[in-house]
Amino acid sequence: MKVGKEKLNNLAINGGGRLLSRPAPVGQINFPSWERFEEKFRGIFSREYYTNHGPLLNELEAKLEKMLGVKNAICVTNGTIALIIASKALGIEGKVICPAFSFIATAQALTWANLTPVFCDVDINTHHITANEVEKLIDKDVSAILAVNLWGNSANAEELQKLADQKNIKLYFDSAQGFGSERNGVNLASLGEASIFSFHATKILNAAEGGCICTNDDELAERIRNIRSSYGVRKVVDIPFTGNGRMSEAQAAMALLSLEDYQSNQRRNRGYYNLYKKLLADVKGLKIYEPDSNGESNYQYVVCELDEKKFGFPRDRLVEVMRAENIMSRRYFTPGIHRSPPYCNDLPQYVNALPNTDKLCASVFQLPSGQDVNHEIIQKISDIIITIHKNLSDM
């Protein structure tokens, strides 16, 4: 194993062999066993039914509603489509306040829905937007807040809801990363007017692409269902236009399998998170993000913040060194949405206006978790970080 002072020369980036023989991703990438997959897909073949609100989709939506404690769980093709459809169905116009410290789909969905994002800076400790900052941005053209729940954790939804009610604007949530997570005993599915999840392969619940819009508002749910299907289903209601965001039976099958594994995947994630915390506890300048005590987390990501001065080595270089070893560390979200096209060109007023977002974009990185790692791999990853930290003069 590559530990100890003399070992820096053995780093893959210096020409040594890779630490891991297979890339270890930061996302979940959970696969069910082949046998379980085969059984589910045999059902699709024998029914000869691919899509359009099939039995697996209905089963999935019913199970999600029960598990999440929400009146309507409406499954769609992916999380981005979920955000676009929710934005259209809410009937909002003009400007929507959202963070720039998020995956670009948050803002892109607004643009597709003909809405203009207003980027709000995040709190440096929680990584989430706060009612205080949001309030400063509300003017007559703002019709909604799209808050993002990051890392399996959540924004202060109670304060945001209070503000939205006061100002008579809508509040909805991009909870793409938050499947299964709770806030003060409430599942994230029930926050705001609507809350959306992603079932992308890297998320804890995986449908090999998929997403879901959750809402306790039955009328909003019918509008969402009508937009989803290019034609009316259940009750036909007035909507601006239709689209196609249907989830196929193949996707629903994958989601059902993944749902069966949710509890064990969450427990495993939590175990890995705690192991990293223990092994990296004494590394100066490295902080592992803690989900706050207001909620139950899915521990979907192991998120680190690097103080380059205290650690003594640049974040970007550390990520490069790790990636050369097949430790596929990521820098979510670098650059921030406000510094990414088209927004840096179309909305230049935000480029230098979000100091906390910029600080986090420059200091945050993620470590591998999920099905493809184990205790031994996490030990090796931690050893590499500690070795680099201790032997910087040799680099």
Ligand SMILES: *Cc1c(COP(=O)(O)O)cnc(C)c1O
């Ligand atoms: C993954 C993700 C999305 C997009 O979901 P897709 O299913 O990939 O379209 C949106 N927002 C955030 C915060 C995400 O992490």
